Amino acid sequence: MSSVPAAAAPRKNRPQVSLTVLRKEQLSPHMVRIVAGGEGFGDFVDNGFTDSYVKIIFPQPGVTYPEPFDLATAREALPREQWPTTRTYTVRWVDEAARELAIDFVVHGDEGLAGPWAAGARPGETLTFTGPGGAYRPSPDADWYLLAGDEAALPAIAAALEAMPADAAGLAFLEVDSDADVQPLSAPEGVQVSWLTRNGEPAGSSRLLVDAVAGAHWPAGRVDVFAHGERGYMKALREVFFTQRGLDRSQVSLSGYWAQGRVEDVFQAEKKLPVGKV
Numbered sequence: 001m002s003s004v005p006a007a008a009a010p011r012k013n014r015p016q017v018s019l020t021v022l023r024k025e026q027l028s029p030h031m032v033r034i035v036a037g038g039e040g041f042g043d044f045v046d047n048g049f050t051d052s053y054v055k056i057i058f059p060q061p062g063v064t065y066p067e068p069f070d071l072a073t074a075r076e077a078l079p080r081e082q083w084p085t086t087r088t089y090t091v092r093w094v095d096e097a098a099r100e101l102a103i104d105f106v107v108h109g110d111e112g113l114a115g116p117w118a119a120g121a122r123p124g125e126t127l128t129f130t131g132p133g134g135a136y137r138p139s140p141d142a143d144w145y146l147l148a149g150d151e152a153a154l155p156a157i158a159a160a161l162e163a164m165p166a167d168a169a170g171l172a173f174l175e176v177d178s179d180a181d182v183q184p185l186s187a188p189e190g191v192q193v194s195w196l197t198r199n200g201e202p203a204g205s206s207r208l209l210v211d212a213v214a215g216a217h218w219p220a221g222r223v224d225v226f227a228h229g230e231r232g233y234m235k236a237l238r239e240v241f242f243t244q245r246g247l248d249r250s251q252v253s254l255s256g257y258w259a260q261g262r263v264e265d266v267f268q269a270e271k272k273l274p275v276g277k278v
């Protein structure tokens with residue numbers, strides 16, 4: 001693999017939030033929901049974006065971190081190879097009254113940190129993250145919406161669908177492993193939701209999402225696009241949106257959420273290289 005640039009310098013001003021895992025729900029064979037809350041909930045400031053995301057912090061095993069645990073302090077005090085690891089996840093929903101929030105994790109096997117952690121998480125464990133960041137909410141100026149993603153983007157797409165006005169129109173394409181991974185979604189009647197199932201083909205390897213978006217009949221009018229998921233899919237969709245359909249950048253929220261064969265640290269660092277640009 002090509003060498004990757006050093007990670008970005010630590011940002012001190014990102015608020016850190018520590019929550020307690022309250023419960024875990026198996027949403028489908030490949031998706032687990034962690035609901036977390038507790039005393040630290042008061043530190044979480046919702047930003048109102050439907051793709052609101054946090055950076056979950058995983059301390060490295062065997063490293064002693066300064067107490068109380070704080071990402072910025074740990075990065076200042078320790079050499080880079082001992083810095084905690086972070087993984088990026090969408091906040092699926094926030095319930096201010098119940099003082100809890102949910103994060104839906106793709107369970108993609110034994111590899112990685114976050115997926116396996118979520119699969120085995122138990123009530124009482126600590127979930128620490130920084131954020132939230134975010135950039136998208138359905139544009140009120142759109143004539144129709146186009147949403148496209150694989151299971152990693154399903155939480156953000158589900159949140160976007162829920163935030164749309166009842167009379168919204170559009171198309172949503174969601175790629176998952178099989179029919180068993182299809183989830184009930186709350187969407188406006190005018191948004192047609194299409195589930196695309198790989199049926200065992202590895203995530204990130206199929207043409208299903210790209211072909212469905214490219215081959216769909218696009219309604220007339222100004223479209224607002226939210227497309228996120230595996231990096232290769234997003235590069236192919238970039239061609240569809242900008243080359244084939246001539247959309248303006250302002251109409252499109254498009255980025256890779258993960259990349260086949262890359263842990264997130266490498267995937268994020270590669271964003272600065274030609275291979276990582278979407």
Ligand SMILES: Cc1cc2nc3c(=O)[nH]c(=O)nc-3n(C[C@H](O)[C@H](O)[C@H](O)COP(=O)(O)OP(=O)(O)OC[C@H]3O[C@@H](n4cnc5c(N)ncnc54)[C@H](O)[C@@H]3O)c2cc1C
Nearest residue numbers: 089090105106108112113114115257258260261262263264
């Ligand atoms: C803004 C943003 C929001 C995101 N929101 C969510 C979310 O709500 N839910 C969610 O599940 N993911 C989400 N992701 C994607 C998630 O950050 C990555 O999938 C991340 O790599 C998972 O970390 P990990 O520790 O499980 O695996 P890593 O250690 O990063 O990777 C280990 C291996 O697993 C593979 N892998 C990683 N993710 C997947 C996957 N989804 N399917 C198949 N193989 C995979 C990698 O290619 C690698 O080979 C989001 C990403 C971004 C940038």
